[in-house]
Structures are given as structure tokens and as C-alpha cells.
Amino acid sequence: MIRLDGLSKDYGDVHALRPTDLQIDSGVFGLLGPNGAGKTTLIRMAATTLPPSGGSITVCGHSPVRDPVAIRRMLGYLPQDFGAYPKLKGREYLEYVAILKNLRHPKPQIDALLSQFGLSDVAARSVTTYSGGMLRRLGIAQALLGEPRVLLIDEPTSGLDPEERARFREYLMDLGGSRVVVLSTHFVEDVAATCDQLGVLDCGSLRYHGTPRELIERFQGTIFEVSVPEADAAEKTEAWGGSVLTTRRDLDARVVRLTEDVEGSCEVAPTLEDAYLALLRS
Amino acid sequence: MRIQWTMRPMLHLAWLEVKSSIRRPIWIVLAILSVLLFYSASVPDFEPSATRSLTGIPHFPLVSLGEWGRLPLLFGGSVVGAIFALFVSLMIVEAFHAELSHRDVLWATPGRGGLATTAPRVLAITTLATVIIYAGSAAALVNPENRQILVAAGGGYVPIYFALMWLQVLVWSSLSLFVFYLTRSRWITPIVVTVLSGLWFIAGLIGYPSSLVGLLHRSYLAWNFISSFAPWGLAPEMLALQAASYAGLGFLLVCGSIMIRRRFPEWRHVRQPVVRAALVLGILCAAGTVIGGAGVLRSHMAPFRLGDPRFDATGRLIQQSYADRPYIWSGNGVLLLYPGSYGAVRFLTGEEAPAWLDEVADGREIRLYEEAGSMIYMREGAIYSRRQQSIVLLLTRDAPFPAEVERSVARIREQLMPMLNRATIWHGGTKLYVAPPGMGIDSAEAVTDGLVISSREVLGSITRDSVAWALTEPTGLHEPERLYLYLYLTAVWDEERTEQYLDQLRSAACGDYELQPSSRRYWTPPVPRWDISWGTGIATRIVDHWEQGERLGHPEYIRSLVKEVAGDSA
Numbered sequence: 001m002i003r004l005d006g007l008s009k010d011y012g013d014v015h016a017l018r019p020t021d022l023q024i025d026s027g028v029f030g031l032l033g034p035n036g037a038g039k040t041t042l043i044r045m046a047a048t049t050l051p052p053s054g055g056s057i058t059v060c061g062h063s064p065v066r067d068p069v070a071i072r073r074m075l076g077y078l079p080q081d082f083g084a085y086p087k088l089k090g091r092e093y094l095e096y097v098a099i100l101k102n103l104r105h106p107k108p109q110i111d112a113l114l115s116q117f118g119l120s121d122v123a124a125r126s127v128t129t130y131s132g133g134m135l136r137r138l139g140i141a142q143a144l145l146g147e148p149r150v151l152l153i154d155e156p157t158s159g160l161d162p163e164e165r166a167r168f169r170e171y172l173m174d175l176g177g178s179r180v181v182v183l184s185t186h187f188v189e190d191v192a193a194t195c196d197q198l199g200v201l202d203c204g205s206l207r208y209h210g211t212p213r214e215l216i217e218r219f220q221g222t223i224f225e226v227s228v229p230e231a232d233a234a235e236k237t238e239a240w241g242g243s244v245l246t247t248r249r250d251l252d253a254r255v256v257r258l259t260e261d262v263e264g265s266c267e268v269a270p271t272l273e274d275a276y277l278a279l280l281r282s
Numbered sequence: 283m284r285i286q287w288t289m290r291p292m293l294h295l296a297w298l299e300v301k302s303s304i305r306r307p308i309w310i311v312l313a314i315l316s317v318l319l320f321y322s323a324s325v326p327d328f329e330p331s332a333t334r335s336l337t338g339i340p341h342f343p344l345v346s347l348g349e350w351g352r353l354p355l356l357f358g359g360s361v362v363g364a365i366f367a368l369f370v371s372l373m374i375v376e377a378f379h380a381e382l383s384h385r386d387v388l389w390a391t392p393g394r395g396g397l398a399t400t401a402p403r404v405l406a407i408t409t410l411a412t413v414i415i416y417a418g419s420a421a422a423l424v425n426p427e428n429r430q431i432l433v434a435a436g437g438g439y440v441p442i443y444f445a446l447m448w449l450q451v452l453v454w455s456s457l458s459l460f461v462f463y464l465t466r467s468r469w470i471t472p473i474v475v476t477v478l479s480g481l482w483f484i485a486g487l488i489g490y491p492s493s494l495v496g497l498l499h500r501s502y503l504a505w506n507f508i509s510s511f512a513p514w515g516l517a518p519e520m521l522a523l524q525a526a527s528y529a530g531l532g533f534l535l536v537c538g539s540i541m542i543r544r545r546f547p548e549w550r551h552v553r554q555p556v557v558r559a560a561l562v563l564g565i566l567c568a569a570g571t572v573i574g575g576a577g578v579l580r581s582h583m584a585p586f587r588l589g590d591p592r593f594d595a596t597g598r599l600i601q602q603s604y605a606d607r608p609y610i611w612s613g614n615g616v617l618l619l620y621p622g623s624y625g626a627v628r629f630l631t632g633e634e635a636p637a638w639l640d641e642v643a644d645g646r647e648i649r650l651y652e653e654a655g656s657m658i659y660m661r662e663g664a665i666y667s668r669r670q671q672s673i674v675l676l677l678t679r680d681a682p683f684p685a686e687v688e689r690s691v692a693r694i695r696e697q698l699m700p701m702l703n704r705a706t707i708w709h710g711g712t713k714l715y716v717a718p719p720g721m722g723i724d725s726a727e728a729v730t731d732g733l734v735i736s737s738r739e740v741l742g743s744i745t746r747d748s749v750a751w752a753l754t755e756p757t758g759l760h761e762p763e764r765l766y767l768y769l770y771l772t773a774v775w776d777e778e779r780t781e782q783y784l785d786q787l788r789s790a791a792c793g794d795y796e797l798q799p800s801s802r803r804y805w806t807p808p809v810p811r812w813d814i815s816w817g818t819g820i821a822t823r824i825v826d827h828w829e830q831g832e833r834l835g836h837p838e839y840i841r842s843l844v845k846e847v848a849g850d851s852a
Contacts, residue, residue: 049389072392079386086380087302096298099291100391100399126305142387152390 001025001150001180002046006055009041016041018204019055028176030195030212031184032276037201039184040080043154046182047077059150060180073102076148080155080184082139084127090114090138091123097142106145113141117171133164140171151181157190169193188273202280212272219259219275226265227253245277288398295399296406299377303410306376312369312411316418319362320353321425346686348436351443352508354419358450359503360483367479370411370451371458371472377407378459379468397540397557400459404536408455412448435685439513446505446521449528454479456535463543498576510686520578527571534564700774705753707837708767708844747772758847762820766827770836784828790821 002024009017017038031039044050045057048068056063062070084093091110098106114120117137122130130138136156143151156172157165165187172194175181185191191198192212200208200215208215223245228236233254237244243260257268259278270278303309358366381388388399423432454475462471486503501507502524506515515521537560544554750771754764773780831839 044386047386047390049386069392072390075390077387077390079390081386083383085302085384087305088298092298092301095294097387097391099295099298100388102291102392 001060002182003058004042004055005057007042007045007052007057008054009038009045009050010053015204017045017201020206022199022206022209024180024182024197024199026176026178026180027196028172028181028183028194029197029199030191031182031199031201032186032188032191033201034186034280036203037186038204039186039201040154041204042201043152043182043184044079046071046150047075047079047152048072049077071150074149076143076146076151078136078139078143078151078153078156080158082135084130084135084138084142086128087126089124089126090119090130093127093138094142094145098145101146103146109145109147113144117141133160133167136160136164136168137171140168144175149179151175151179152184153181154184155186156183157185157187165190188276192272200276200279208279215275215279216270216272219270219278221267222259222278223257223268223270223274224259224261224265225255225257225268226262227255228264229253242281245274245281292398292402296402296409299403299406300410302380303373303377303407306373308369308372308376309410309414312366312373313414313418315365315369316415317421319357319365320419321421346433346436346510348439348510348513348686350419350423350432351436351440352505352513353422354415354447355443355450355505355508357419358447359486359505361480363450363483364476364480366411366415366451367454367457368472368476370407370454371461371475373407373411374404374455374458375462375468375471377403378462396554397537397560400540401536404455404459404532405452408448408452408532411455412444412451415447415451416444433686436510436513443508446525446528449525449532452532453528453535456532456539459539460535460542463539494576494580497579498572501575501579513686517578517582520575520582523571523575523578527568527575530564530567530569530571532564534561534568537561537564697775701750701753701771704771704774707840708754708757757844759843762823763827763843765824766831767840769824769828770831770840784825787821787825787828791825 002022004020004022006019006021007017008015008019020042031042033039041050045052045064046059048064048071051065056065059071060074062068064071084090085096088096091114094110094113095106098110103109111120114123117140119134119137119141122134127135127138140153140156143153153172157168160168169190172181172183172190176196183190183195195212198208198210198212198215199206227250230249230252233247233256237247237254237256240256240258240260240262243258245257245259247254247256249255257274258265259281261267357363457478458471458475461474462468465471465474483503486499501520506512506517506520506524508515508521515524537557540554540557541561747768750768751764753771754767757764757767759767769780769783827839827843834842
């Protein structure tokens with residue numbers, strides 16, 4: 001339902017998104033990549049807020065350039081820098097967005113969304129008093145107003161505490177179904193927990209497109225784990241260089257995962273994070 | 283059904299904007315400022331022939347609800363307008379700066395912050411600011427100086443005046459939006475709007491005194507010189523055109539704001555054909571009505587019919603001239619009089635009225651009011667001369683007064699005129715007049731055949747007592763004698779009180795009652811030097827004068843008193 005044909009975006013000499021082909025169908029699609037990979041650029045082009053430099057993009061058959069209003073009518077969008085209209089209360093803000101979306105009789109929907117995202121109790125409070133998590137929940141609620149066919153969610157969990165992130169993932173899991181949900185994030189756990197399909201962007205290029213399982217399978221047999229004493233950890237990880245994926249502490253030792261079979265290491269089943277990092281390193 | 287659906291969300295959006303604006307503190311400052319300004323200053327009567335109208339807000343009292351309704355409008359045309367513009371601008375900037383916090387959401391909606399979402403918010407803030415200014419202006423009504431003479435007349439005009447003020451505020455708010463999208467600065471915008479509003483006012487003071495543009499500008503500042511005598515303005519069609527041009531200007535500035543923000547990357551690809559069409563409409567409306575207004579003013583200029591004016595042997599201009607209807611403005615933009623059928627002539631400043639004036643008056647009693655001065659160039663043979671001339675209006679005594687000033691006029695006729703008539707005794711028979719408000723008369727010298735008391739002085743907070751006391755001043759008598767005259771004057775409207783005063787004076791003369799400042803509640807003539815020591819001798823003198831006056835007849839006795847003083851001074 002979202003189709004990219006050689007879509008690109010340049011800011012002068014900087015290639016924010018290199019020519020990309022991609023097809024995103026219904027379900028939750030995770031757009032994974034480090035900061036500056038071009039995720040937000042892609043999302044904003046799909047949201048009609050940024051014109052492409054080259055190629056084309058269609059959302060449910062409509063071009064954001066030629067027919068942006070048709071896309072906006074079926075769109076729910078939670079931007080990365082979501083800020084609600086200050087001085088409005090939670091419910092008023094949703095009423096405001098409902099007007100912008102030309103919704104008739106939005107009250108039942110607003111009530112349901114406030115309840116669904118645990119905001120009913122604070123609906124009469126000014127949004128300026130909301131915590132980061134509450135603000136994000138309000139953001140997803142406004143995006144869902146009008147029951148959009150396409151939902152674009154940009155970095156919804158960044159800045160949230162672990163509990164709020166876990167809670168948010170639960171919301172995201174229920175959002176798929178018949179609609180297209182594009183979730184842009186740099187948290188692998190978010191994608192692992194919620195996405196049916198996955199795209200990995202790096203430096204403006206699409207490095208992978210498929211299911212999370214396929215990505216994990218691609219790196220099956222290439223991920224190793226070794227435990228080294230804490231005292232030697234710095235020296236050894238430096239020696240292994242670019243093959244190190246992650247390190248974690250385990251009592252007096254450090255457990256290192258890497259893409260190289262080194263002395264004392266053993267092969268392990270890759271996680272999505274391993275596969276993602278290995279992809280970026282490859 | 284389609285219209286209902288379109289209007290409902292826009293009204294809801296406006297209501298949300300009102301609620302969010304109320305949660306910002308700017309409106310409270312505007313409200314406090316309005317209360318302070320309107321409480322301390324009353325109606326500024328905009329009379330371009332009187333320089334005070336433009337140099338400051340005179341402290342004139344309200345006389346009617348109509349004047350209260352005009353009050354914010356006239357304030358808006360003064361320097362206070364720049365202050366109001368500042369706060370309106372702050373309200374707009376605060377509201378639209380907040381838009382930046384959720385702009386991505388806004389841009390991804392079908393309307394995308396276009397005219398349908400921007401206009402209701404501007405209109406909401408405009409309405410809120412207008413309500414605040416009008417609510418603040420109600421402070422003028424609770425000012426005791428105003429309340430004591432306030433009448434309900436003219437209240438029917440208030441909704442119209444409110445609508446006109448709303449349009450004025452719309453211009454400020456839409457200008458603020460335009461400057462905000464032009465500069466994208468929440469700090470520069472209020473400064474620019476305030477400076478522009480201030481310049482608009484100042485240009486009316488100093489600019490182009492003898493041109494149609496100047497007259498048009500002043501007419502805009504003064505809402506076509508609306509007053510109790512001309513509640514729809516001097517030319518109602520001009521008032522309507524001004525209102526339409528403000529609406530057009532507001533429309534074009536709002537549309538212009540939406541267009542101008544397209545220069546920023548995020549708005550660049552927003553195609554807004556409706557806004558473009560509305561912008562063109564706004565430009566046509568604003569420009570058309572301004573041009574139309576200029577045409578209306580031109581058609582209302584008094585066309586003086588003059589032959590070849592010339593001087594007689596004594597240097598007097600003998601050529602008779604008339605101002606044709608509607609006689610509203612002279613060519614140099616000076617306001618002559620409120621609309622009506624009046625004759626007007628002009629002759630050289632300082633000259634006595636020419637004999638042919640009786641002919642003009644057509645047997646009716648006339649009063650002459652000097653309204654404006656101008657220069658004329660004349661040619662006598664080979665000699666050119668440049669002389670100052672006056673434009674003089676003739677107002678017949680039976681000219682009607684509008685309902686708004688009826689009570690004041692009744693007060694003049696019933697309470698002040700009888701005193702004035704009595705005071706002619708020591709003015710050598712010179713007739714004394716009270717000029718009605720709105721006549722543009724500032725000084726007693728304005729009337730050639732008598733002394734005029736400016737109505738503003740007697741209609742305002744100055745009491746009848748103080749007028750009576752002031753009338754005794756030209757006699758040159760000492761204070762006890764002036765008090766006698768004062769008692770004689772005030773007896774005409776309150777004989778009982780005069781008797782009460784006399785009883786107190788008699789008691790004081792017998793030493794039974796000490797007349798001193800502490801007893802002022804019983805004895806209230808507005809004698810300026812009240813702290814002088816009042817002995818029995820002074821009380822005796824006043825009582826003696828009164829009794830002599832009773833015996834000989836007050837007019838005769840007063841004449842002899844005044845003559846005595848004149849003889850002494852000679």
C-alpha cells in the first residue's frame with residue numbers, strides 16, 4: 001500500500017535518502033536504522049510534509065506530490081518531535097486535531113481513544129502538565145483519530161522509561177491488522193516485539209527488506225559469543241575491532257558477541273539485534 | 283447541510299482558540315490596561331479643527347451610552363490604538379507561535395493550517411480582544427464624573443460600534459499574523475505592529491494638511507468623525523466603506539500571511555488556490571473601498587461659491603459667498619460641522635460681520651461660530667495680496683439637538699441659561715450663550731455677538747456652583763461681594779438652598795455660628811480661597827448686600843455695585 005520507486009531526497013550535496021525501491025503492505029512495518037539513516041525523511045515524504053527530490057512514492061495509490069489531500073485523509077501521523085498545542089487540555093487537543101482532520105461527530109472516538117491509552121483521568125488537564133509518556137500516548141491517540149488506513153509513527157518510544165516503552169509496545173502490537181503501520185525506530189526491541197516486516201536503513205540506503213525472522217536467519221552461524229575477564233576486556237575488544245557487536249557484563253567477566261570466531265568463543269543463535277548490527281557492519 | 287457542517291467545526295476551532303488564549307496571561311494585562319485607560323479618560327471628541335483632539339485624550343465626560351459605544355473606536359484612532367495593537371499582536375503571536383510545536387501534525391492534515399483553520403483562530407482572538415477592550419471601556423461608565431450625567435440615548439448604536447471596533451482589531455490581528463509569518467519572530471512582530479500603528483496615528487497629526495489624502499486619513503482615524511451629532515459619521519456611506527475596507531484589509535492580510543509563509547521550505551509545496559483567490563478579493567475590496575471613500579469625501583467637501591473676491595477701501599472682503607450642501611469639510615480638510623442644512627460664509631479674520639449677513643440669515647436670529655482659518659490670495663488690479671480669512675458657519679437658534687445630548691442641553695437650558703441670563707447684568711447686556719457639544723468651539727472669543735461658554739465646561743464634572751462662581755469673576759468685586767452675586771445666581775435654580783445659606787450667614791453675623799472650613803458641609807460655595815478666616819464682619823457684609831438687593835431690586839443694586847468698582851479702578 002506504500003510503494004517507493006527510486007525515491008530519493010537530497011539536501012544540497014547531502015543524500016538523506018538514496019534512490020530506494022520498497023513495497024510496504026498492511027501490517028506493522030518496522031523501519032530500523034541508526035540516527036541520520038533517513039528514516040524520518042522517508043516517513044515525512046510519505047506523510048506529505050516533505051517533497052521528494054527524485055523517484056516517486058505512492059500511498060494507497062495516491063502520490064503525495066499530485067494528490068496530497070487524498071493521502072492526508074487516510075493518514076495518521078505521529079511525528080518524531082511531537083508537541084501538542086500548548087494551553088489546550090488533552091481532550092481539547094484531540095477535538096482540535098479532529099477538526100483538522102474534518103471528522104464528524106468525533107466525541108465517541110475521542111472518548112474511546114482516551115480510554116484505550118489510559119488518558120481518561122488526565123483528559124481535563126493541560127497538555128503542558130503531561131509527562132513524556134502521556135504526551136506520546138496522546139500523540140498516538142491523535143494519530144489514530146479518524147481510523148486512518150495508514151499510520152506513520154516516528155520514534156514513538158525514544159525518551160521513554162522502560163515501563164512506558166513496554167506499555168507502548170503493547171499498544172503498537174494491536175495497531176496492525178488491515179491498516180499499514182510504519183514504525184520508525186532505532187530500538188531493535190520495538191521492532192522485534194511489534195513488526196511483521198522490517199526495513200533497515202543506513203546512511204540513506206535501504207540495506208534490508210523482509211521479515212525479522214529472515215534477517216535473523218541470514219546471520220545464522222555467523223554470530224559468536226566469548227567471555228573474557230574484565231581486566232582483559234578493553235584490550236581484547238580493541239583487538240577484535242569491527243567484529244564486536246555487543247558487550248555485556250556478567251559478574252567479573254564481560255560477554256562479547258561478535259561476528260568472528262575467536263579463541264574461546266562459541267557459536268550462538270543470533271538475536272534480531274545481533275542480525276541488525278551485523279548487517280550494519282557488513 | 284453542507285454549510286452547517288463547514289461552520290460548526292470552524293466555530294468549535296474558534297472556541298478552542300478562545301479557551302487557549304484565555305489561559306495565557308496577555309489578555310489580563312490588556313484588560314487591566316483598558317480599565318485604567320477608560321476609567322481615567324473619557325470621550326475624546328475628534329475634531330480636527332481642535333488640535334487637542336489629536337495631541338492627547340481630553341478628559342471629556344460621557345453624556346450618553348452612544349458616546350460610551352464610540353469611546354473605544356475613538357481611542358483606537360488615537361495613540362492608545364498603538365497600545366491596543368501591541369497587546370493584540372502579543373495575543374496573536376503567542377497563539378501562532380504555539381502552532382510550531384505541532385506543525386508536523388498540522389501539515390499532515392487535509393486542511394494543513396490553511397484558510398479554514400487559520401481564519402477562525404484569527405477571528406477568535408480578534409473577538410476576544412474586542413470584548414476585552416469593550417469590557418474595559420465599561421470602566422468609563424462607573425467613573426462618578428461620567429455616571430452622574432449619563433443618559434441611555436445612543437445605546438442602540440453600541441452593537442454597530444462594537445462591530446466597527448472588531449474590524450479595527452481585525453486589522454491589528456491580521457497585520458500581526460502577516461508580520462509574524464514574514465519575520466517568524468515572536469519578538470519583532472509586536473514591535474513592528476506597534477510602530478506601524480503609532481505611525482498611522484502620527485501621520486494623521488503631521489501629514490498633508492491640505493490634501494484629500496490627508497482628509498481621508500483623518501476620516502479613517504476618526505471613523506468619519508462620528509459623534510453624538512453624527513452617530514453614523516458625517517457621511518454614513520463613508521463609514522460603511524471604511525468598515526468594508528478594514529474587512530478587506532483583514533482578509534487580504536490573513537490570506538497574505540498564508541501565502542507569505544510559503545517561502546519557508548515546509549510550506550513551499552502547499553498549493554492554496556482558494557487562498558490566492560481570497561487574497562485577490564481582499565486586495566480588490568480594500569483598494570476599492572479606499573478609492574470609493576476618497577470619492578465620497580470629495581463629494582462632501584463644501585464647494586464655496588465665490589465670485590472674484592475683492593477688498594473695499596477699508597480692506598474688507600465684501601464678496602458674499604455660500605457653502606453649498608453638505609458643507610461638511612473645507613478644502614483643507616478642516617471639519618466644519620455635523621451634517622445638516624447650514625449656510626456658511628467667509629470673511630477676513632477679525633473683521634466684524636458684514637451687513638449682508640442679515641440677508642443671509644433671512645430674518646432668523648443667527649449665531650456665528652468661527653470654525654477654521656485659511657489663506658486666500660487676491661488680486662486687485664496689479665496687486666496680489668495674501669490674507670487670512672475665516673470660514674464662519676451660521677447656525678440658527680432652532681437647530682435640533684440629537685437625543686444623545688438632549689439631557690445635557692436641557693440642563694443647559696433649565697439650569698445654566700437662567701443663571702447666564704442673570705449674569706448679563708454685570709456683562710453690560712452682552713448675551714451669553716452656551717455652545718452645544720460637537721460644535722468645535724474652544725474659546726469664548728469664537729462668538730462675535732456675545733460671550734460663549736464652552737459646553738464641555740458646563741457639561742462635564744464642573745458643577746453649576748463652579749459655573750456660577752466663575753460668572754462672578756469678571757466683575758472684579760471682592761470675595762464677599764462675589765458671594766452675594768453667587769447667591770443671587772444660584773437662587774434661580776435652588777431658592778431654598780439660598781435661603782438656607784442666608785440663614786447660616788445671618789447666624790454667623792450675630793456670632794451664633796462660626797463659618798469655617800469644618801462647616802463646609804452646610805456651606806458649599808466653591809470659593810477657591812476657603813481657608814481665609816471668616817469673621818462676623820464678612821458674613822454681615824454678604825447679608826447686608828442681599829438685604830439691600832432685596833430692597834432696591836437685585837439687578838439695580840448689582841449694577842451700582844459693579845459701577846462703583848469700575849469707578850474705583852478708573
